[in-house]
Amino acid sequence: MKYVLPSLTCLLGGAGLAVWIFAGNLLLGLGLTSLALVLWAVAPGLLGRIGTQSGTSGEVDPARVKHYRRQNPGATIADGIRATRK
Incomplete structure (x- = not known):
């Protein structure tokens, strides 16, 4: 579960580049890549602060x-x- 958001971000970014390069669809490639960037920017807020402990x-x-x-x-x-x- 720890690596789901980073993996999804890399997958969306790679898919966006692949669609743009291999399929020639610039708009869909840019859309997937920008979705990956938005997910990357929002992910720390979803995961919580880095360095905090779940204990007391x-x-x-x-x-x-x-x-x-x-x-x-x-x-x-x-x-x-x-x-x-x-």
């Missing part, structure tokens, strides 16, 4: 992370963030 989210309190890392000396900052968000 929220604000990170630096004081809580620092306190967690003092209590757990081998913990990384990422460990502290994960532990304090739960």
